[in-house]
Structure formats: C-alpha cells, structure tokens
Amino acid sequence: MADDNLRILPAAHLQRLLDTLCVRGYRTVAPTARDGAVVWETIRSVADLPIGWRDRQEPGCYRLEQTGAQEIFGIVHGPQSLKPFVFAPREPLLQIERSKDGFTARSTVPPSEKVAVIGTRACDLAGLVIQDRIFLKETYQDSYYAARREGLFVVAVNCTRALATCFCSSMDTGPRAHNSFDLALTEVDDQLLVEAGSIAGQEVLSDLFLPPAPESLVAEAAKRIDACARSQVRRLERSRLPSALYDAHAHPRWDTVAGRCLACTNCTMVCPTCFCHAVEETPDLSQQQTTHVRLWDSCFTQEHGYIHGKNIRPTIKDRYRMWLTHKLASWIDQFGISGCVGCGRCITWCPVGIDLTEELPALLTPSEQQSVINRQQEASGG
Amino acid sequence: MVNPYLIHPATIVEKIRESDDINTYRLQLVDEQVRARFRFAAGQFNMVYLFGVGEVAISIVSDPDEPAFLDHTIRIVGRVTKGIAELKSGDVLGIRGPFGQGWPLDEARGRPVVIVTGGLGCAPVVGAIESIFRRRTHYGPVKILHGVKTPHDLLYRERFDAWRHVPDTEVLLTSDQPDKAWHHHVGVVTELFEQVSIDPATSIVLMCGPEIMMRLGVPILMRRGIPATAIYVSLERHMECGIGLCGHCQMGPYFLCKDGPVMRYDRVAQWLGRVGV
Numbered sequence: 001m002a003d004d005n006l007r008i009l010p011a012a013h014l015q016r017l018l019d020t021l022c023v024r025g026y027r028t029v030a031p032t033a034r035d036g037a038v039v040w041e042t043i044r045s046v047a048d049l050p051i052g053w054r055d056r057q058e059p060g061c062y063r064l065e066q067t068g069a070q071e072i073f074g075i076v077h078g079p080q081s082l083k084p085f086v087f088a089p090r091e092p093l094l095q096i097e098r099s100k101d102g103f104t105a106r107s108t109v110p111p112s113e114k115v116a117v118i119g120t121r122a123c124d125l126a127g128l129v130i131q132d133r134i135f136l137k138e139t140y141q142d143s144y145y146a147a148r149r150e151g152l153f154v155v156a157v158n159c160t161r162a163l164a165t166c167f168c169s170s171m172d173t174g175p176r177a178h179n180s181f182d183l184a185l186t187e188v189d190d191q192l193l194v195e196a197g198s199i200a201g202q203e204v205l206s207d208l209f210l211p212p213a214p215e216s217l218v219a220e221a222a223k224r225i226d227a228c229a230r231s232q233v234r235r236l237e238r239s240r241l242p243s244a245l246y247d248a249h250a251h252p253r254w255d256t257v258a259g260r261c262l263a264c265t266n267c268t269m270v271c272p273t274c275f276c277h278a279v280e281e282t283p284d285l286s287q288q289q290t291t292h293v294r295l296w297d298s299c300f301t302q303e304h305g306y307i308h309g310k311n312i313r314p315t316i317k318d319r320y321r322m323w324l325t326h327k328l329a330s331w332i333d334q335f336g337i338s339g340c341v342g343c344g345r346c347i348t349w350c351p352v353g354i355d356l357t358e359e360l361p362a363l364l365t366p367s368e369q370q371s372v373i374n375r376q377q378e379a380s381g382g
Numbered sequence: 383m384v385n386p387y388l389i390h391p392a393t394i395v396e397k398i399r400e401s402d403d404i405n406t407y408r409l410q411l412v413d414e415q416v417r418a419r420f421r422f423a424a425g426q427f428n429m430v431y432l433f434g435v436g437e438v439a440i441s442i443v444s445d446p447d448e449p450a451f452l453d454h455t456i457r458i459v460g461r462v463t464k465g466i467a468e469l470k471s472g473d474v475l476g477i478r479g480p481f482g483q484g485w486p487l488d489e490a491r492g493r494p495v496v497i498v499t500g501g502l503g504c505a506p507v508v509g510a511i512e513s514i515f516r517r518r519t520h521y522g523p524v525k526i527l528h529g530v531k532t533p534h535d536l537l538y539r540e541r542f543d544a545w546r547h548v549p550d551t552e553v554l555l556t557s558d559q560p561d562k563a564w565h566h567h568v569g570v571v572t573e574l575f576e577q578v579s580i581d582p583a584t585s586i587v588l589m590c591g592p593e594i595m596m597r598l599g600v601p602i603l604m605r606r607g608i609p610a611t612a613i614y615v616s617l618e619r620h621m622e623c624g625i626g627l628c629g630h631c632q633m634g635p636y637f638l639c640k641d642g643p644v645m646r647y648d649r650v651a652q653w654l655g656r657v658g659v
C-alpha cells in the first residue's frame with residue numbers, strides 16, 4: 001500500500017521544491033561550499049548547492065573533495081548544526097534607553113521569519129529537539145528562541161553515507177530522521193524519496209503534485225540508510241550513564257586528556273546542543289542607550305565558573321570534565337536525554353583531535369590509581 | 383509569552399550604609415503593575431541591573447510580607463557592584479525576578495529552627511528570620527548562630543540585637559579575629575554548635591555562607607544526629623540568567639538558579655565536596 005506521505009521527485013527537479021518553498025514565503029537556506037568551508041547560505045537555485053562534493057572528516061581534520069558524481073547531498077555536514085537558526089550566536093535581548101523613570105527596557109524579540117533549511121541531518125534534528133526542550137519546555141520559555149523556531153521549516157536529508165566521525169546509530173538519533181522534520185529526502189542515485197513529517201510539510205508536498213513513491217524506491221532508500229548505520233566505525237556505549245561517569249570523577253584519564261586539550265571552545269561552539277550563553281552590555285558612547293546582548297559561551301572559558309574570589313573550574317582538567325560530564329551524564333538528569341547526538345563535530349573540529357568516543361570508555365575502565373584514591377577516600381570517610 | 387529577560391526599573395528609595403564596602407538598597411519597582419504582581423519567598427534572589435554595566439544575582443533580604451519594598455544588601459567586589467555603590471537614593475536600578483527556590487518555611491512549621499550563617503552569607507536568610515518571627519507561635523525555638531571574620535563584618539547589628547528579645551530565641555555570635563569591644567565567642571561558627579542544645583529528631587537547619595563552612599559544619603551537625611534531609615543550604619555559582627538557560631550555575635545535575643539556591647543537603651552532598659563541580 002502506497003504511503004500518502006511518501007513521494008518521488010527526480011533529483012534533477014529539486015528546483016521545484018525550492019520554488020515551492022519560495023512561493024510559500026520561505027527563505028531557503030542550504031549548505032554551500034565556499035573556499036573549502038561548508039556554510040549555511042541563502043540560496044535560490046539548486047546550482048548553488050555543492051553538487052558533486054563530499055566531505056571527509058577525521059579527528060581534527062575536515063576536507064572537501066570533488067567526486068565527479070552528480071550527488072546533491074554528498075556533504076554530510078559543516079561545522080554548524082541547526083543551532084544558529086534558533087539560538088543565535090549573538091543577539092540583542094533588550095534595547096535600554098535612559099528616560100524620566102531612569103530607563104526603559106524594550107524586548108528585542110525578533111519577528112518570526114520563515115526559513116526553510118534544506119539538508120539537515122538526523123543528528124542535527126535530534127539536536128533541535130533537545131534545544132526545543134531546553135528553551136521551550138522547561139520552567140522559563142525563551143521568547144527569542146520561540147520566535148526563530150516558529151518560522152523554521154526543516155527539510156531533512158536521510159544519511160546514506162556516514163563519516164568516520166559519525167556515531168548517531170549508537171545514540172539512536174540517526175541516520176534516519178525520525179520526527180520533527182517537515183520534509184525528509186533520501187537521495188537514491190538520480191531520484192529523491194520525499195517524505196512529509198508535518199502538516200506544513202504535507203502542504204508543500206501537495207503543492208508539488210508528486211507521484212507516490214514506488215515500493216522499490218522506498219525499499220532501496222531504507223536499505224541504504226541501514227547500510228549507513230552499519231558502516232559507522234565509532235560508537236558510544238551509554239548503558240552505564242550517567243552514574244558511571246559521575247563515579248569516574250577522580251579517574252587519572254582526565255589528566256591525560258586535559259594535557260592535550262587547549263580549551264579552545266571549538267567543541268562547544270560546533271555542538272548542536274550546547275546552550276551556554278553569556279550576557280553582555282554594549283552601551284553607546286553617550287551612555288544614553290545600551291543593548292543587552294547574549295552570546296554563546298562555553299564551559300571551557302576561564303569566566304564560565306568564575307565567582308568573586310574564586311574560580312570553580314580553574315584548570316583545563318576541571319573544564320574538560322565539566323564538558324564531558326555535562327554532555328554525557330548530568331544532561332540526562334537535567335533533561336531526561338543525553339546531550340550528545342552523535343554528530344561527531346567535536347571530534348572533527350577539535351584542533352588536537354580529542355575523541356569522546358575514545359575518552360568515555362577509557363574513563364569508564366577502572367584504573368589502578370583510581371582504586372587507590374577510592375580506597376583512601378573510603379578510609380577517611382570522605 | 384512573558385519575557386523573563388525583561389528588566390524592570392526600580393528606584394532606590396533608601397540606601398543604608400552597612401560597612402565600608404557593603405550597602406543595603408531599598409528598591410521600589412517603578413511600574414505599579416509590576417510592583418503589585420511582585421511576590422517573593424525568603425531566600426529567593428533578583429538579578430539586579432546597573433544601566434550600561436550589567437546584572438548580578440542578589441538575594442532579597444527584606445520581609446516577604448512586604449513585597450512593595452525590596453531590600454538588597456550588596457558587597458562591592460567587582461565591576462557591577464562597584465558601579466552600584468556609586469548610586470544614591472532616588473537613582474534607578476533594574477530588577478528581574480524573583481528567581482529560585484527559597485527556604486522551606488512551611489516544612490519548618492512547628493519545629494525548632496537552627497540558623498547557621500557566616501559573613502554576608504546571612505543575607506539570604508534574613509528574610510526567612512523576619513518571616514518566622516512574624517508568625518512566632520507557628521515555629522519552635524529558634525537558634526541563630528552567626529559567624530564573622532572580624533567584628534567589623536557584623537552586619538544588621540540592630541536586627542541581631544532585636545532578635546535576641548524575641549521569645550524562645552537564642553542569638554549567638556562569634557568572630558574569628560575579635561577586637562577589644564567584642565564580648566561574644568571567639569572562633570569559627572561551627573564552635574557555636576557546642577553551645578546550644580539541638581533536638582536532632584525535630585530540628586530543621588538553615589545554613590548559608592561560604593561553602594567551606596557548610597562542608598565542615600554539616601558533618602558536625604550530622605554527627606549530632608540531624609539527618610541530611612533536615613539541613614538546607616543556600617549555594618552560590620556564577621549566574622548570568624537566573625532562569626536555567628545560560629548554563630553557568632550548574633552544580634552536578636542542578637541549575638542552582640532554579641533548583642536552588644536553597645538546596646536540601648542530601649541532594650547536593652555528593653557534589654559539594656567535589657573539585658571543579
């Protein structure tokens with residue numbers, strides 16, 4: 001039985017999707033390759049897509065190469081996830097002006113803009129779901145995030161090729177986009193399998209008047225996605241989390257990894273789920289007006305754990321431990337879900353190639369040194 | 383959708399000098415509607431904003447039954463607090479709040495209350511003390527144990543004096559480095575535990591001050607039989623947002639701005655002693 005939500009679109013006709021989105025008032029954004037870097041850019045034409053390019057990712061290494069094939073979505077992902085579309089790297093929160101009452105503060109919640117992001121991977125979609133939870137479903141709702149989120153239309157692409165750094169299958173976040181997408185595409189040679197995942201997606205799909213997808217295409221797409229899952233060389237064993245990582249607090253491996261870490265913050269900046277931000281004041285010269293701005297922050301900075309007279313996390317070891325422990329352990333206690341989606345960006349974009357899928361098992365393997373510390377602590381009643 | 387980042391102007395109706403580097407600011411929200419809606423619990427805090435400079439987390443020290451005026455006792459330590467110190471009565475600060483979990487005053491009803499504080503750490507609990515004394519008969523005996531580094535650091539002298547006269551209340555003070563006029567105990571606050579009788583089965587303990595005081599003090603209280611579940615501590619971490627979104631105030635699985643700053647000891651015990659948490 002043909003699924004009404006599954007349609008077929010010849011890859012050569014992808015422009016029709018762009019045009020339809022455009023007619024529906026969306027700004028269409030997709031990955032583009034410029035000067036060896038993949039960035040999200042507003043595009044109007046399929047010709048702007050990095051057709052025939054692939055990315056190779058390894059610990060500490062990102063490379064683009066041309067394959068000669070006509071593959072549209074050959075690039076898996078660049079440094080940026082969906083995060084900047086909903087949680088802006090830098091955005092004004094308030095515009096504050098001096099007035100007769102001292103001052104008047106005005107919210108600068110952005111108007112909701114209709115943006116269609118084409119080429120989102122399942123891991124990033126999972127990251128979006130996590131950020132939705134943090135910014136929209138906890139005690140306080142973030143109006144800025146909500147405004148950006150409202151206009152977002154996600155065109156996901158199911159992965160049929162995994163990077164060496166991917167481990168989404170062990171995180172249950174991919175390589176197939178599960179939910180929260182509007183449309184999902186699977187590229188099978190010169191055909192695209194198109195699936196609607198929301199009412200907005202169904203509307204776009206009906207505008208396109210596409211024929212139902214043949215069973216053979218659906219089956220082939222599933223086969224390739226499964227093969228992609230099986231091909232992943234990295235994985236993260238989560239069964240003992242969060243407690244095992246809390247218990248590893250005194251493990252000597254933290255010293256080893258801290259010896260390599262530069263506290264550059266890259267891993268947190270490329271992370272689809274990291275939400276830390278700082279608030280900054282930028283007054284104009286006359287001191288009559290000031291903008292209250294928030295910007296991404298990272299637990300790798302000196303200031304993150306600073307309180308007057310002391311720094312809670314003065315060493316890189318403290319900060320790497322904060323990062324990994326938050327991501328893989330305390331996140332579960334806070335939000336009922338892991339803070340890691342298995343996209344592998346922190347491995348690729350780490351200048352020294354630190355790999356959490358290597359660190360975690362090492363940290364969860366008891367070390368002789370740690371057993372000594374634990375025994376000492378028990379002996380001292382600590 | 384209400385915007386929890388929105389800052390409301392509040393006039394300094396009174397500025398009280400507590401010591402060389404500490405002032406109390408009595409604030410009144412300018413907007414009448416915002417003022418009418420503003421309710422807080424003892425132990426909660428506000429993000430206090432200085433125009434063009436920034437925001438800091440500051441406990442509300444006044445009585446929750448009089449929410450029209452919001453007292454904040456602020457020590458000058460850095461950029462924002464220095465700037466605030468230059469303001470005078472009539473000037474305007476900003477407020478966002480109130481945030482966080484306050485003291486468990488309902489749970490404390492009918493029970494003896496032991497309050498242990500160190501230095502400016504007494505600020506978050508002052509509102510709780512006022513609140514308890516307003517309903518004096520609803521609570522058991524109250525013991526206030528307060529330690530300061532030097533007599534000079536003793537804030538709210540008149541209040542401590544007044545509290546001594548409340549029925550069934552003991553106030554014990556101590557100073558690490560006394561001067562000639564000091565006629566109270568000499569030493570650290572934990573030494574005061576020995577001078578009071580505490581019924582471990584029914585008492586509830588409210589504690590705030592430097593983390594080291596809690597780390598050393600709580601085990602002593604627990605050795606006297608007080609369960610960890612009857613001990614509450616107010617904790618401090620870097621705070622940028624106050625609403626659980628900026629990530630700075632984390633302690634293990636908690637966001638101290640919303641899960642705290644007041645936390646039941648058994649929930650934080652395993653994190654308090656850990657380096658870098």
Ligand SMILES: Cc1cc2nc3c(=O)[nH]c(=O)nc-3n(C[C@H](O)[C@H](O)[C@H](O)COP(=O)(O)OP(=O)(O)OC[C@H]3O[C@@H](n4cnc5c(N)ncnc54)[C@H](O)[C@@H]3O)c2cc1C
Binds near residue numbers: 306308502
């Ligand atoms: C829940 C809570 C209640 C507090 N109540 C009081 C109070 O009643 N009275 C009082 O004097 N102080 C209180 N503090 C401490 C007060 O927030 C800091 O002293 C203040 O942030 C210092 O800011 P600054 O710009 O002057 O100092 P700087 O050293 O220049 O600080 C720079 C920034 O670091 C952060 N920061 C520095 N110290 C602290 C700190 N101790 N806690 C949190 N963030 C910090 C702030 O974001 C600050 O803007 C409280 C802190 C917390 C977390």
Ligand code: SF4
Binds near residue numbers: 297
């Ligand atoms: S504390 Fe670190 S790991 Fe956690 S969200 Fe913030 S930057 Fe990311």
Ligand code: SF4
Binds near residue numbers: 262265350353354
């Ligand atoms: S990217 Fe690598 S070097 Fe940079 S902070 Fe993260 S772990 Fe450390």
Ligand code: FES
Binds near residue numbers: 621624627631638
């Ligand atoms: S202060 Fe921002 S999360 Fe707690």
